[in-house]
Amino acid sequence: MNREIRLATAADSSAVRALVWAAYSPYVARIGREPGPMGDDYDALIRDGRVHVIGEGEQILGLLVLLPEPDTMLLDNVAVDPAHQGSGVGRALLQWAEQAALGAGFSVIRLYTNEAMTENVSLYSRIGYVETGRGEEKGLKRVYMTKRLR
Numbered sequence: 001m002n003r004e005i006r007l008a009t010a011a012d013s014s015a016v017r018a019l020v021w022a023a024y025s026p027y028v029a030r031i032g033r034e035p036g037p038m039g040d041d042y043d044a045l046i047r048d049g050r051v052h053v054i055g056e057g058e059q060i061l062g063l064l065v066l067l068p069e070p071d072t073m074l075l076d077n078v079a080v081d082p083a084h085q086g087s088g089v090g091r092a093l094l095q096w097a098e099q100a101a102l103g104a105g106f107s108v109i110r111l112y113t114n115e116a117m118t119e120n121v122s123l124y125s126r127i128g129y130v131e132t133g134r135g136e137e138k139g140l141k142r143v144y145m146t147k148r149l150r
Contacts, residue, residue: 003089005096008051008063015060016042016051023079030116036140037077040065050076052100054093062089064097072146073101075111094127102149110146112137121145 008016020042024035045051045065053063062080066073075097080090101109113120115134121143125131129145136142 003054003056003061003092005052005054005093007049008046008053010043010046012051012053012060013043013046016046016053016063019060019063019081020077020079022082026082027114027117031114031140033139035114035117036138037065037079040077052093052096054089054096061087062093064093066097066100068104068106069110071106072108072110073097073104073106075109078111090123091127098147098149107149108146109149110144112142112144115141115143 020037020040024038027035042051050065050067051063052066053060055061060081061084062078064075064079065077067076068074075094078090078093078097080093098109110132111124111129113124115121121131124145129147131143131145133144134142135144
């Protein structure tokens with residue numbers, strides 16, 4: 001089936017929250033608390049046109065949150081339904097985010113992830129993101145990364 005990436009609507013709100021919960025719950029024990037995305041206001045983010053979802057038919061398989069900043073696009077969140085992790089959904093979302101950033105006039109995309117999510121740091125490094133620093137923000141130990149876009 002064809003996977004479509006589209007802007008989330010208010011009707012997607014509960015599915016978006018459920019997907020974020022499912023995707024990030026396994027990290028709670030590792031981090032010692034809920035990861036940042038679990039506390040985000042998805043109703044407001046959807047209303048502001050910041051959440052994009054990828055799905056097959058009516059089923060949402062993953063999502064991303066993009067926040068334009070003065071000089072860069074912030075990839076604030078990318079989450080994939082655990083049942084679809086490893087199936088190319090996350091890769092498709094990351095590639096789409098880069099194209100969206102370029103289309104919005106940005107030459108750099110940035111993100112951060114929790115340092116305990118070591119598999120994410122490895123993935124982002126493999127696809128061209130470069131670590132630019134580490135720090136603590138909102139009580140979470142974060143790894144900051146950027147990617148220069150063509």
